Amino acid sequence: MIDDTIAAVSTPLGEGAIAVLRVSGPEARAIGAQFFRGMDLVEATPRVANYGEFVEADGAVLDSGLATVFAGPASYTGEDLVELGCHGGVLVTRTLFERLLQLGCRPAEPGEFTQRAFLNGKMDLTQAEAVMDLIQAQTSLALRAANEQLRGDLGKETQGLREDLIGIMAHIEAYIDFPEEDIDPDTGRAIGQRIEGVIARIQALLASADRGRVLREGARAVICGEPNVGKSSLLNVLLGFDRAIVSDTAGTTRDTIEEVISLEGIPLRLIDTAGLHESSDDIEKLGMERTREAIDQADVVIEMIDGHAPAQASSLEATNNRGVPWVRLLNKADLGLHDDHADSKRIAFSCEKRTGLEELIAVLKASLLSQEESAQTHLVAINARHQACLQRALARCEAARDALANDTAPEFVALDLREGLEAVGEVVGKVDVEEILGEIFSAFCIGK
Helix, strand or coil: CCCCCEEEECCCCCCEEEEEEEEECCCHHHHHHHHEECCCCCCCCCCCCEEEEEECCCCCEEEEEEEEEECCCCCCCCCCEEEEEEEECHHHHHHHHHHHHHCCCEECCCCHHHHHHHHCCCCCHHHHHHHHHHHHCCCHHHHHHHHHHHHCHHHHHHHHHHHHHHHHHHHHHHHHHCHHHCCCCCCHHHHHHHHHHHHHHHHHHHCCHHHHHHHHHCEEEEEEECCCCCHHHHHHHHHCCCCCCCCCCCCCCCCCEEEEEEECCEEEEEEECCCCCCCCCHHHHHHHHHHHHHHHCCCEEEEEEECCCCCCCCCCHHHCCCCCCEEEEEECHHHCCCHHHCCCCCEECECCCCECHHHHHHHHHHHHHHHHCHHHCCCCCCCHHHHHHHHHHHHHHHHHHHHHHCCCCHHHHHHHHHHHHHHHHHHHCCCCCHHHHHHHHHHHCCCC
């Protein structure tokens, strides 16, 4: 049971037109009433903004502003909550917050308002996580995905998995515990097919992990190549401003440089890397090692080639063991392409004249958005925590399927399924064994 009252400044630190302080807990209204003059917040009508003054213990006015009461359970946290709007100065905000602490509030921990919303049943864990995704969204597609998760789409999908597993377990455990009732359980083959259906749904959710990473963190586009072929110039062209130092001197870039742009609603993390070449310089060697590491982690690779120079064999793509999209740009096309590149299917490009830019963007869209086609209509995308839970659930469900196929005792099948159910329940923060008994008694009418 939550029995204390918390307070926090909910707007960013700094000067602004207004600042918002939030108070949540059993004493929120009473504390607000001691602090706010103009309306008794204990008796105030919920969801109506009241104008008044914020005062010291001796009645001295600290500031004037608005106070709004949100009565639990119909509030964000599920408990009485008061929002205070004051002028947005640093000093006035800090003074009002300190006054709330004097009146008995405890400073809220990071995320504690949303944590209370979860504990009070206002949202599941996936929705709580979506709150931060919503705040941190950098593109329209990421914003839409966060909103759909906040709406409960992932929670509904997970709940559907739980219900399927509970139904399967009800059949198996009824067969184990109540054989005298002469319940006719599904045949082993039928139960196996139902487990296969659960496995397929878990696999579909796991397949969305990369999509979720791309939406939240951005697709990693690594710009690589030999020194002085235009890698940093390309970064500046795509960003629309000069971010990286450009010089005719080879080896100017010695470490990776990262910036984010939006490509069709997908955040694209552009990574400019050190040029790959033979060198005895220890610092350059370290930079080139980081280049290779970046390529190994890339979602798409853009290899820059000096198109004005004779063609040289490149061994870079041979390291592409993961089969990520690989785009080759023949830069310096404005100086004329060398005859060696006459029949090349690579993109003729010029950072100086910005020719080939539209073609490059089209290729990047094709390589990245092909992975996101389903995301345009179905944006359920799991994060790393969900992935870990679902991987455990998948392993247990596959073990249950195999045990069933091998005529293993049903007790062991049930044990695997129960562990799978618990892992799925962790996704939304819900593990309730009593639901299994409820399914048994309601579906099979045991003891009628």
